[in-house]
Amino acid sequence: MxxxxxxxxxxxxxxxxxxxxxxxxxxxxxxxxxxxxxxxxGGDDGGDEGQVMEKPTRKAALTAVTTLADYIADINDPFVRKLEAVLAQFGRQTRLDVTRSMEPSYITDYFASQ
Structure with a gap:
């Protein structure tokens, strides 16, 4: 050629x-x-695809975090240590957000009032 x-x-x-x-x-x-x-x-070019990607669920995101953490567990590098810290912080923050969004319930809510 x-x-x-x-x-x-x-x-x-x-x-x-x-x-x-x-x-x-x-x-x-x-x-x-x-x-x-x-x-x-702001970044959406309105392309021909016409498909909007749905936001991953919290469970899917945490599964991805776990997968990444498992993958980098045996790598000894300063960047990887920082990534581990960020992934752990993401997991904690995600659980905290779920906890904060919960509505309080009381034991008396489950009994009929007379």
Whole structure:
């Protein structure tokens, strides 16, 4: 394979020859609009996917933390020690947030009043 083939692959030539100037222009305009929307929306380019990723559950996040902690447990590096501390703090903070969001209940709530 020579340099010319590396710089100008045959597959790209076929794509370009089948694309009109109008299609290229529309494609560039769509990309430009997406970049403008990204600035307005703070990072969401409003792409063609149309799918919004759901936020992981607390259980899934804590499972990921446990997996990471297990993976880095035998690595002896200062960065890893800091990561372990951050992961532990995340776990504690997550449990604290759940505790704070609970509604208090009393034993008398479970008995019918007369």
């Amino acid at each position: 020579d340099i010319e083939e590396l710089l100008n692959p045959v597959a790209e030539d076929e794509n370009i020859s089948n694309t009109s100037d109008e299609e290229i222009f529309e494609s560039v305009q769509m990309r430009r609009q997406a970049e403008e929307m990204m600035e307005i929306n």
